[in-house]
Amino acid sequence: MSSCCSVEKVPEEKKEGLKVVALAGNPNVGKTTIFNALTGLRQHVGNWPGVTVEKKEGIMKYRDKEFLVVDLPGTYSLTANSVDELIARNFILNGNADVIVNVVDASCLMRNLFLTMEIFEMGVKNIVIALNKIDIARKRGVHIDIKKMEKVLGVPVVPTNAKEGEGLEELKRTIASMAEGRITTNPVTPVYEELIEREIEHISSLLRGTPLEEMYNIRWLAIKLLTRDQEVIKLVLDYLGSGKMDEILKHISELEVYYKRSLDIVIANQKYEFIDQLMHQFVTHFGEAKETFSDQIDKFLTHPVYGLLGLLGVFYVLFKFVFTIGAPLQELLDSAFIALGEFVAPFISNEALRGLIVDGIIGGVGSVLSFFPLVFLLFVAMSILEDSGYMARAAVVMEGIMRKFGLPGKSFIPMVLAFGCNVPAIMATRTLDDERDRILTMLINPLVPCSARMVVITFLAGAFFSDHKALVAVGIYAISLFLALLSALILGKFVVKGEESPFIIELPEYSSPSLKVALVHSWERSKEFLRKAGTVILFGSVAIWYLSNYPEPIGNGLSYAEKLGKVFEPFTVLMGLDWKAAVSLIFGIIAKENVVATYGIIYGIGENEEALISLMQNAMTPLQAFVLALVTTLYIPCIATIGAIRAEGGNKWAFVASIYNLLLASVVGIVVYNVGLLLGL
Amino acid sequence: MVMLMYVRLTQMREGEKGVVVDIQGGYGARQRLLSMGIAPGTKIFVLKSGNPGPYIIAIGNTRIALGRGVAEKIVVRREL
Numbered sequence: 008m009s010s011c012c013s014v015e016k017v018p019e020e021k022k023e024g025l026k027v028v029a030l031a032g033n034p035n036v037g038k039t040t041i042f043n044a045l046t047g048l049r050q051h052v053g054n055w056p057g058v059t060v061e062k063k064e065g066i067m068k069y070r071d072k073e074f075l076v077v078d079l080p081g082t083y084s085l086t087a088n089s090v091d092e093l094i095a096r097n098f099i100l101n102g103n104a105d106v107i108v109n110v111v112d113a114s115c116l117m118r119n120l121f122l123t124m125e126i127f128e129m130g131v132k133n134i135v136i137a138l139n140k141i142d143i144a145r146k147r148g149v150h151i152d153i154k155k156m157e158k159v160l161g162v163p164v165v166p167t168n169a170k171e172g173e174g175l176e177e178l179k180r181t182i183a184s185m186a187e188g189r190i191t192t193n194p195v196t197p198v199y200e201e202l203i204e205r206e207i208e209h210i211s212s213l214l215r216g217t218p219l220e221e222m223y224n225i226r227w228l229a230i231k232l233l234t235r236d237q238e239v240i241k242l243v244l245d246y247l248g249s250g251k252m253d254e255i256l257k258h259i260s261e262l263e264v265y266y267k268r269s270l271d272i273v274i275a276n277q278k279y280e281f282i283d284q285l286m287h288q289f290v291t292h293f294g295e296a297k298e299t300f301s302d303q304i305d306k307f308l309t310h311p312v313y314g315l316l317g318l319l320g321v322f323y324v325l326f327k328f329v330f331t332i333g334a335p336l337q338e339l340l341d342s343a344f345i346a347l348g349e350f351v352a353p354f355i356s357n358e359a360l361r362g363l364i365v366d367g368i369i370g371g372v373g374s375v376l377s378f379f380p381l382v383f384l385l386f387v388a389m390s391i392l393e394d395s396g397y398m399a400r401a402a403v404v405m406e407g408i409m410r411k412f413g414l415p416g417k418s419f420i421p422m423v424l425a426f427g428c429n430v431p432a433i434m435a436t437r438t439l440d441d442e443r444d445r446i447l448t449m450l451i452n453p454l455v456p457c458s459a460r461m462v463v464i465t466f467l468a469g470a471f472f473s474d475h476k477a478l479v480a481v482g483i484y485a486i487s488l489f490l491a492l493l494s495a496l497i498l499g500k501f502v503v504k505g506e507e508s509p510f511i512i513e514l515p516e517y518s519s520p521s522l523k524v525a526l527v528h529s530w531e532r533s534k535e536f537l538r539k540a541g542t543v544i545l546f547g548s549v550a551i552w553y554l555s556n557y558p559e560p561i562g563n564g565l566s567y568a569e570k571l572g573k574v575f576e577p578f579t580v581l582m583g584l585d586w587k588a589a590v591s592l593i594f595g596i597i598a599k600e601n602v603v604a605t606y607g608i609i610y611g612i613g614e615n616e617e618a619l620i621s622l623m624q625n626a627m628t629p630l631q632a633f634v635l636a637l638v639t640t641l642y643i644p645c646i647a648t649i650g651a652i653r654a655e656g657g658n659k660w661a662f663v664a665s666i667y668n669l670l671l672a673s674v675v676g677i678v679v680y681n682v683g684l685l686l687g688l
Numbered sequence: 689m690v691m692l693m694y695v696r697l698t699q700m701r702e703g704e705k706g707v708v709v710d711i712q713g714g715y716g717a718r719q720r721l722l723s724m725g726i727a728p729g730t731k732i733f734v735l736k737s738g739n740p741g742p743y744i745i746a747i748g749n750t751r752i753a754l755g756r757g758v759a760e761k762i763v764v765r766r767e768l
Binding site for chain 1: 710711713714715716717718719720721722723724725727728729730733735736740741742744746747748749750751752753754755757758
């Protein structure tokens with residue numbers, strides 16, 4: 008995990024001189040709902056610099072003033088153990104926010120106040136607490152005296168029910184007053200046992216007078232040192248030198264011997280005890296934890312058998328929804344691009360330029376973009392499942408199965424989405440917290456056949472195996488899924504190293520998702536993908552267009568594409584495929600369904616399917632067709648997918664995925680073809 | 689039958705209550721558990737148990753699912 012933890016400490020530039028409001032809080036506390044309510048969906052989704060953690064920003068208006076609201080990643084604490092936590096921590100430490108809104112779930116106060124105490128300990132003062140889900144807390148019999156809570160914690164507390172819009176005006180008003188410096192606060196900080204306090208004081212005395220005192224809260228540094236926070240140890244080492252650091256570490260070890268456990272446990276324990284004391288001052292009734300209706304549902308939805316059936320059902324409905332709406336839109340967009348090309352063509356007199364623009368850019372980019380409705384709808388479906396709370400249950404059901412292949416249960420979701428389209432599937436990998444899990448899931452994702460490859464598989468299965476077409480098609484799916492899981496094991500061992508992450512996941516309360524929010528969010532994410540993958544798609548489209556039109560148009564064997572096919576032929580022939588297949592596979596990189604269409608172009612018969620089938624039947628044996636379908640499924644991902652991997656994982660992993668897939672396809676193709684020949688097929 | 693007082697979470701059965709007394713295991717997993725409210729002194733209620741996991745526990749109104757590996761590391765004092 009070491010690579011993940013060096014998130015750079017770059018001070019955020021303040022946009023247009025707007026005051027900055029940062030939202031911090033645990034996952035599942037309704038932070039996003041509050042964000043949406045404050046910004047009224049005037050928002051922008053991007054990434055934090057250098058990492059693939061989603062960054063949401065929006066503008067909040069109060070009276071005549073505007074504020075920039077930043078949604079920090081949802082975290083349970085502010086350690087250096089995950090990218091999310093480091094981002095939130097550095098943002099707060101750097102003083103980037105004029106106001107920090109700590110969103111707290113009133114129905115799980117104890118755990119939520121743990122993060123609150125971590126923020127308070129950092130020495131920041133400009134904090135407002137949004138006590139959200141106050142309605143649920145009341146329903147559970149929890150009574151909170153808000154006035155007393157403000158007094159005990161030393162910061163303003165605004166009770167909210169963000170779903171219903173309750174308390175939001177008050178929250179805005181408080182934020183605005185604090186931003187203008189009209190509220191003074193005095194956040195309470197935890198007091199620890201004598202022995203711990205003495206050590207905190209000792210470390211603090213060493214740190215005082217160093218430049219660190221100017222930049223950080225000394226007490227916070229001391230407490231973080233006691234918990235052996237790697238980032239803080241590194242930081243302090245630079246200023247104190249190893250002699251004094253060794254002395255500090257020696258003291259820590261002595262204390263650990265005394266307490267008979269690690270100090271991070273001792274400190275967390277005492278922090279919870281402190282919170283418990285605070286809570287007794289302002290919580291008058293605590294309510295009783297008991298099994299609820301939601302727990303009954305969970306027993307069913309996380310059951311190894313029923314849960315799995317439920318999961319299949321949910322994803323069946325998901326795909327039904329996505330394809331019923333998406334497929335007609337896809338065709339519409341496709342014909343729109345063709346129409347656009349035809350419209351533009353007469354205006355460009357230069358033939359080469361017209362080819363470049365009409366066939367290369369509009370045609371190529373259009374064929375990739377026609378998948379856009381599918382991508383967008385899959386995002387919408389995902390977003391709804393995520394907001395409803397179901398995703399966490401799906402992760403629990405799949406944990407046992409996926410773990411056998413070195414992957415967490417959550418990685419199942421990107422794999423399922425890939426049956427629709429690999430692009431949203433790869434973008435969905437960012438819900439995995441662990442860097443290793445994320446990269447691994449991303450690398451094996453292209454091996455799951457998407458809907459474009461289904462076109463090729465069913466076409467070839469239908470043309471060559473009319474009696475057993477379903478069996479053949481299912482066989483190809485089974486082989487590629489098997490290879491995906493096998494690859495997870497192999498890549499996890501030799502390429503993407505690191506420890507498997509422990510399985511700890513909160514099951515948030517079920518809630519009814521908002522379609523409006525899902526639409527806005529999905530639109531932002533789809534746009535982000537286009538912006539990032541756009542260059543790859545454009546470049547790829549133009550390159551393929553050039554290869555197929557120079558020095559002469561494809562069809563008579565003189566184009567670079569056909570020549571390239573012939574260059575590859577000595578290699579592809581090992582798997583029984585001639586240069587035509589090689590050319591088709593090159594075109595398939597634009598979009599996999601091109602593999603079949605390219606045959607039509609090479610034979611010069613366009614889209615006449617019957618003629619194409621009979622020509623292909625004469626030129627290929629069923630074994631060769633099977634290998635072609637298999638290789639099409641496995642080799643280099645399409646450019647949109649490569650673009651997605653590049654956007655999410657960087658150039659290195661986009662390259663690794665492409666090469667690995669190509670190697671795998673080659674090996675499998677050669678083996679299957681030759682075994683088939685031996686069997687006399 | 690003798691009921692052990694101190695057990696690992698994996699040995700707890702559905703419907704049983706207990707108090708966390710210790711968390712073993714690696715730094716990362718431990719920090720995660722601590723911040724999610726699973727610390728020594730925390731009262732838990734086992735909602736789902738049994739091999740091979742995952743285990744589901746309730747802490748107040750929070751529900752947390754844990755893999756077997758993690759559940760093994762949590763030592764609980766059983767409350768009858």
